[in-house]
Amino acid sequence: MGYYTYHTFSIEGDDPSGLTEEEHITNIETLADYTGLFEEYCKWYDESDDMTKYSLLYPTTIFVISGEGEETGDIWSAYYLNGKRQELRPTIVWPDFDKTKF
Secondary structure, eight states: OOOOEEEEEEEESOOTTOOOHHHHHHHHHHHHTOTTTTTSOBOOTTHHHHHHHHHHHSTTOEEEEEEEESSTTOEEEEEEETTEEEEEOOOOOOOOOOGGGO
8 A cells, every 4th residue: 555646856946967857857767766756646655765865966956856645735845955855845824704805
């Protein structure tokens, strides 16, 4: 049993490595031993470990993996820089009810 998540990949700011996003994606899929990580919902059990290792290979590049899980509201983005990970989750805030808008 596992949990399906749709992952997207991007780079924050400049990428001094000289690689394209597609080349990074190919490298990440090779490291993870999983093709199609960013094309469909999948179970990427070792995303954190894989990306931490990968970011050590390009210590000045900020990689961003965003995920949308199968449960409503399960969205997040993880930033990787030089083997470190920072995960961000949005906060949903309802505005105050305004009776005058009827």
